[in-house]
Structures are given as structure tokens and as C-alpha cells.
Amino acid sequence: MVFLSPILALTLTALSTFFIFFLAGVDGFGAFYVLFIEPLSTQYNFSEMLVKAAPLMMIALGLSVGFRAGVWNIGAEGQYTVGAIVGGAVGLYFYEVEGFWVLPLMSLAAIVGGMLYAGIAAFLRTKFQVNEILVTLMLTYVAILLLSAMVHGPLRDPDGFNFPESRLFHDSATLPIIWEGTRVHIGLALAVIFSFLTYFWIKKHISGMQINISGIAPRAAKFAGFDENKAVWLSLLVSGGLAGLAGLLEAAGPVGQLVPHLPTGYGFTAIIVAFLARLNPLGIIFSSLLIALTYIGGENAQITYDLPSSITSIFQGMLLFYFLACDVLIRHKIIFNFSKNINHE
Amino acid sequence: MYKKGLTNSIKVFMTSCILFVSSGAAAEPTKAAFIYIGPTGDHGWTYQHDVGAKYVKKHMGDDVEITTVESVEEGPDAERVMAQLANKGNEIIFTTSFGYMNPTLKAAKRFPNVKFEHATGYKRLDNISTYSARFYEGRHVIGKIAGKMTKTNVIGYIASFPIPEVIRGINASYLAAKSVNPDIQIKIVWVFSWFDPGKEADAAKAMIDQGADIIMQHTDSTAAMMMAEENGMYAFGQASDMGSFGPNAQLTAIIDDWGPYYLQRVQAVRNGTWESIDTFDGVREGMVAFAPLSDRLPADVRAMALQDIGELAAGTLHPFTGPINKQDGSAWLAAGETPPMFPDLLTMDFYVEGIDSKIPQ
Numbered sequence: 001m002v003f004l005s006p007i008l009a010l011t012l013t014a015l016s017t018f019f020i021f022f023l024a025g026v027d028g029f030g031a032f033y034v035l036f037i038e039p040l041s042t043q044y045n046f047s048e049m050l051v052k053a054a055p056l057m058m059i060a061l062g063l064s065v066g067f068r069a070g071v072w073n074i075g076a077e078g079q080y081t082v083g084a085i086v087g088g089a090v091g092l093y094f095y096e097v098e099g100f101w102v103l104p105l106m107s108l109a110a111i112v113g114g115m116l117y118a119g120i121a122a123f124l125r126t127k128f129q130v131n132e133i134l135v136t137l138m139l140t141y142v143a144i145l146l147l148s149a150m151v152h153g154p155l156r157d158p159d160g161f162n163f164p165e166s167r168l169f170h171d172s173a174t175l176p177i178i179w180e181g182t183r184v185h186i187g188l189a190l191a192v193i194f195s196f197l198t199y200f201w202i203k204k205h206i207s208g209m210q211i212n213i214s215g216i217a218p219r220a221a222k223f224a225g226f227d228e229n230k231a232v233w234l235s236l237l238v239s240g241g242l243a244g245l246a247g248l249l250e251a252a253g254p255v256g257q258l259v260p261h262l263p264t265g266y267g268f269t270a271i272i273v274a275f276l277a278r279l280n281p282l283g284i285i286f287s288s289l290l291i292a293l294t295y296i297g298g299e300n301a302q303i304t305y306d307l308p309s310s311i312t313s314i315f316q317g318m319l320l321f322y323f324l325a326c327d328v329l330i331r332h333k334i335i336f337n338f339s340k341n342i343n344h345e
Numbered sequence: 346m347y348k349k350g351l352t353n354s355i356k357v358f359m360t361s362c363i364l365f366v367s368s369g370a371a372a373e374p375t376k377a378a379f380i381y382i383g384p385t386g387d388h389g390w391t392y393q394h395d396v397g398a399k400y401v402k403k404h405m406g407d408d409v410e411i412t413t414v415e416s417v418e419e420g421p422d423a424e425r426v427m428a429q430l431a432n433k434g435n436e437i438i439f440t441t442s443f444g445y446m447n448p449t450l451k452a453a454k455r456f457p458n459v460k461f462e463h464a465t466g467y468k469r470l471d472n473i474s475t476y477s478a479r480f481y482e483g484r485h486v487i488g489k490i491a492g493k494m495t496k497t498n499v500i501g502y503i504a505s506f507p508i509p510e511v512i513r514g515i516n517a518s519y520l521a522a523k524s525v526n527p528d529i530q531i532k533i534v535w536v537f538s539w540f541d542p543g544k545e546a547d548a549a550k551a552m553i554d555q556g557a558d559i560i561m562q563h564t565d566s567t568a569a570m571m572m573a574e575e576n577g578m579y580a581f582g583q584a585s586d587m588g589s590f591g592p593n594a595q596l597t598a599i600i601d602d603w604g605p606y607y608l609q610r611v612q613a614v615r616n617g618t619w620e621s622i623d624t625f626d627g628v629r630e631g632m633v634a635f636a637p638l639s640d641r642l643p644a645d646v647r648a649m650a651l652q653d654i655g656e657l658a659a660g661t662l663h664p665f666t667g668p669i670n671k672q673d674g675s676a677w678l679a680a681g682e683t684p685p686m687f688p689d690l691l692t693m694d695f696y697v698e699g700i701d702s703k704i705p706q
Contacts, residue, residue, distance in 0.1 A: 048425050148537055152507060153706045161467060162694045163508050254421035261419040261444055299426055302414050303433060309416040
């Protein structure tokens with residue numbers, strides 16, 4: 001039954017969406033087709049879904065590790081941004097320098113940047129017991145302002161009429177396309193590989209197990225001699241590093257430069273992705289595709305049916321809500337205890 | 346937004362269920378699309394572009410089919426939305442924010458038969474035109490009104506991003522205000538957003554604390570206008586007539602009137618006469634217009650404003666006419682000199698002499 005709950009949630013979401021369309025006076029079947037089937041029906045739409053899923057997958061993977069350990073990194077958006085800044089700065093430093101090593105170096109810089117940024121929260125939590133939810137969330141705003149400052153200042157395109165954006169990355173600093181004629185880049189392949197690596201790490205390696213135990217039973221973990229601080233550091237470094245890499249993949253991939261609007265909320269949406277997959281790294285491959293589908297479908301619905309852009313957020317919110325509700329109701333039984341109330345009267 | 350809703354559903358239903366045979370009487374409508382950075386309900390920048398889109402529909406009727414997509418982020422999503430619209434058979438696509446520049450470039454290369462029109466950018470191709478307006482002409486008029494109407498001699502200016510267009514607006518407003526009021530000061534707050542009602546309202550509050558009694562804005566929401574109304578101050582509408590949000594506060598508004606341009610461009614596509622051009626129109630061409638002047642303006646201020654508007658329309662007045670020095674005291678324009686559009690105005694990254702503030706770096 002528990003395995004059915006994602007399907008049940010999806011069905012309920014679909015029915016509710018249908019009902020909302022009905023109330024809004026929109027042709028339900030048509031809108032439904034546009035939202036869910038059309039994104040899968042053409043090669044272009046399908047490829048765009050993959051493009052959108054890649055960063056979500058990468059970020060959600062990292063977050064799932066932390067969430068397993070009960071470490072709540074809410075600021076993946078910030079680590080994503082810092083990764084893009086640091087990795088992008090490396091690419092711009094080597095502007096017009098050709099070489100196979102440019103991209104790996106940028107990626108490495110992005111991972112380290114994301115790790116250090118998330119490391120601030122780990123340091124504050126392990127040293128001073130500062131809540132990592134607040135720290136990571138607030139550092140997100142700092143990161144976005146930092147990006148803005150960088151593209152207005154040191155990283156600004158010298159030939160760009162003072163407009164706030166960097167140069168376009170040169171060829172050696174731009175991700176190779178793995179599907180000819182689309183925007184699907186090597187980042188997708190990396191994200192899938194990382195999903196399997198994370199899966200085996202969590203399932204097979206002792207440090208993966210420690211992460212799990214720290215989240216499920218913190219006291220048991222302590223008795224077993226597991227170091228809680230180690231789990232905090234590990235969680236935040238892994239999730240920060242992956243978010244940082246995702247940021248670079250987006251900057252050096254579909255965007256092709258650093259712009260102030262690079263962070264578009266992937267870091268927050270990835271939280272939904274991680275939970276829809278029940279924090280399972282392999283499940284994240286599918287949940288990221290599903291959420292990506294809702295983005296593409298939402299845009300199509302706007303184009304074809306003139307529906308407002310908020311349709312995507314409504315849909316994503318409902319999906320998570322129904323999923324969590326299904327999980328609770330499948331695992332727990334609700335007992336209405338009316339008699340007790342009557343006795344009290 | 347052209348409301349299609351139910352009628353469109355019926356159309357889709359008919360085409361899919363019955364084999365719909367075209368009567369062949371009228372020519373196919375020209376398909377035009379608009380991509381917006383904000384919600385059409387911002388009552389500012391996006392709202393005004395949408396008014397332009399509706400203007401096209403009103404004048405072309407069944408000859409045009411318009412699609413609009415709102416709140417499209419300036420990141421990787423923009424290119425996809427453009428490609429989707431091109432795939433859906435749109436012949437001309439208007440991308441109405443500066444940040445769409447590189448996505449427009451990429452999409453235009455992929456769809457060489459689709460015409461693109463990018464607002465406020467500078468990169469053109471055979472199938473990309475660029476267009477913008479000489480908003481600084483509007484700033485000149487409101488600057489003069491502000492210089493006359495302020496009692497504290499302090500103007501509060503809510504600025505978005507330190508890009509040339511915004512800097513031009515600040516300089517034009519200041520020079521105009523100073524020309525009628527030598528004691529004028531301008532306080533600038535940067536909110537680093539085009540549309541953020543919360544931040545814009547906070548900025549307006551900060552202005553009041555600094556002694557400003559008139560607010561100008563280069564952001565898109567009506568928050569500052571409402572704040573001015575509450576506090577008995579004056580303000581100017583941005584992009585559209587915001588008079589209903591500040592009936593006492595609004596002295597006038599700079600209105601972006603895109604409609605005639607949009608109509609001309611869509612018709613050019615229909616007639617096969619579309620060419621890649623760069624447009625920078627102002628008061629004379631009607632792209633920059635004004636909301637009715639407030640009754641609160643004394644007769645002399647009203648006459649002054651009307652005279653300047655008339656001179657701008659006649660093309661005899663340029664808001665940047667020398668002698669003007671840069672903020673650091675170095676000479677920019679000699680007496681009687683006016684600057685070329687490029688590079689001086691299009692790349693403007695300095696304040697003029699007298700502004701006591703720094704451009705954020």
C-alpha cells in the first residue's frame with residue numbers, strides 16, 4: 001500500500017486540477033492534455049523536460065542525504081548561486097583559453113564553493129548550536145545579492161554597455177551537448193551517475209548508514225558511538241557541493257553566462273523533489289522528471305489556454321500535500337473518539 | 346491578455362472531433378506573441394506592454410491571433426518559452442525585458458523565419474529588431490514639476506538596477522529639477538528589483554525619513570504611489586497612469602505607449618515588409634506620453650509642463666543640453682551641445698555634477 005501512495009497522490013492531484021479547471025471555465029480535457037501529455041509528446045518538449053530536471057536532480061540528491069540525517073539545509077538555492085559564481089569566475093578568468101581542463105576546473109571550483117558556503121552553517125551548528133535552517137535560508141539572500149554585486153562589478157561584461165551580466169562563456173567553458181539539436185547537456189548524465197553513487201553510498205557504506213541512523217534514531221546513534229557533528233558536516237558538505245555543481249551546470253549550460261536572475265528557485269523546488277522520492281536517490285531521478293514536467297506543462301498551459309503562471313506552483317504544492325497526506329493516512333489510522341467527548345459533557 | 350478561455354476550448358473541441366474544413370474565405374490570422382517579465386497585473390511595465398498587445402488586437406481583429414505569457418524568468422526558461430511559441434506557429438515574438446537579450450539571440454538563430462522584437466536591448470540580427478523609448482524625456486518633465494512642487498527641496502528616487510537606462514532617468518530628472526530649483530537634492534535608494542512592492546514601500550518610507558516630500562520611481566509596482574498617498578506626499582506614476590492608486594499624490598505619470606509600434610510591426614509581418622530595425626522613440630513619436638496633469642499643479646507649473654511637453658513633441662528640446670559636467674567635475678557637454686545616443690546615452694555610467702550619491706558597483 002505504501003508503494004501505491006505516489007500514484008494515489010498523483011491521481012488525486014490530477015482530479016483536483018481537473019476540478020479547478022472546471023471552476024475556471026477551462027476545457028478540462030484539453031488543459032489536462034497540455035499539462036501532462038504534451039510535454040512528453042514532442043521531442044523538443046521532452047528534451048526540455050530533461051534540461052529542467054538535471055539541476056533539480058542534482059540538488060535534491062544532496063538535500064536527501066541531509067534530510068536523512070535530520071540536517072535541514074533549506075538554503076540549497078544559496079549554495080547553487082555561490083557555486084555558479086565561483087565556477088563561473090574561474091571560466092571567465094580563463095576567458096578564450098582553450099583546453100579540456102577548463103570545465104573540470106570550473107566544476108571543481110563550484111563544488112568547493114558550494115561546500116564552503118554550506119560549511120558556514122555546519123560550523124555554526126556544530127560549534128554554537130545555531131539552527132542550520134535559519135542560517136542556510138538567510139545565506140541564500142546573501143548569495144543572491146553577492147551574485148548581483150559580482151555581475152554589476154568585477155564580473156561585468158566589459159563590452160556590455162554596463163548592463164549587469166557577465167560575458168558569454170567561451171566554448172571550452174560551455175557544457176557539451178549530449179543530445180544533438182536540443183539543450184540536453186552532460187549535466188544530466190552526471191546527475192544520473194551521482195544518483196546511483198549516492199544510492200550505493202547510503203545503502204552500502206558505513207558512513208552512509210551513520211547518516212541514516214543519526215536521522216532515524218539520534219540517541220541510538222549516540223550510543224553506537226556515531227559522531228553527530230560528523231553527520232552534520234557530511235550532510236551539509238555533500239548537499240552544498242552538489243548544489244554548487246548544479247549552479248555551475250546551469251550557468252555553463254543553458255544560460256551560458258552569469259546573470260542576476262540565475263537563481264530561479266531550483267534550490268527550493270528540489271526540497272519537494274527530494275520528499276516526493278521519499279529521500280531515495282534512485283526515486284529522485286523520477287520525481288525530478290515529474291516536477292520538471294509540471295514546469296513545461298505549466299508554460300504550455302499558459303500559451304495554449306491563457307492560464308495564469310501560478311498554475312505550476314499550485315500543482316506542485318498539491319502534489320506534495322497529497323503525497324504527505326497519503327503517507328500519513330496509509331500508515332496511521334484515524335480514530336474518531338466521539339464517546340469520550342459526550343462523557344465529558 | 347486576450348481572453349480566449351471558453352471559446353478557444355470550443356474551437357479545439359471542434360477541430361479535434363469534427364473534421365474541420367476551412368472555408369477559405371478569410372486569410373489565416375497572423376500569429377503574434379508577447380513574453381512578459383512580470384504579471385500583467387503589475388500596473389506598470391508589463392501591464393503597459395499588455396495594453397499594447399490589446400491595442401494590436403483591437404485594430405487588427407480577426408487578422409491577428411495574440412498569445413501572451415507572463416512572469417517568464419530571465420534565465421534558461423525564457424529561451425524555451427520562445428521556442429515553444431515559435432513551434433506553435435507565431436510569426437513575430439516580442440520579448441519585453443532586457444534580460445531576454447541572449448535567450449532571444451539563441452532562439453532567433455534557431456528559428457530564422459520567425460521575427461523577434463526585443464525591448465531595451467542592443468543585440469540585433471536579420472530577424473531581431475530592438476526597440477525602446479526615450480523615457481528620459483518623460484523624466485525631464487516630471488523633474489521640472491518636482492523642482493517646483495517640493496517644499497523640502499528633497500526628491501526621493503526609487504531606483505531598480507544601476508544600468509544606463511536608470512542612470513539616464515536619474516540624471517535627466519535631477520538636471521530638470523535643478524534648472525528650476527537650484528537648492529534641489531536627490532536621494533536615491535536602490536532596490537535591485539523591477540517589481541517588489543515590499544521593498545519599494547520600504548524605500549518610500551526611508552525617503553520620508555530623509556525629508557523627501559516627492560517620490561519618483563524607476564520600479565514597476567504601485568507601492569510607492571500608495572505610500573505617498575497615505576503620507577500626503579506627491580509622486581509620479583511609472584509606465585502607466587497610477588492615478589487610481591494615488592488620486593491626491595499623483596502629479597502626472599510617464600506612460601509607455603507601445604500600442605502603435607506593436608501594431609505597425611505586426612502589420613509589417615502581415616504585409617511581408619518587416620525588417621530588422623532599431624527604434625528609440627520618444628514624446629514626438631508618441632511612445633512616451635503623460636497622464637493628465639493633476640489639479641494640484643498651480644497654473645504656472647502646469648503651463649511650464651505643457652510648454653516642455655510641446656517642445657519635446659516638436660523636437661526642439663533635448664533634456665541633455667550642455668553645458669553639463671560629470672559628477673567628478675570633468676566636462677561632458679559644451680554649451681548648447683547635445684549628446685549622441687551612442688555611446689554617451691546608451692552606455693551612461695556616471696552621474697552629472699551636483700548629485701550627492703554614488704552609483705553602486
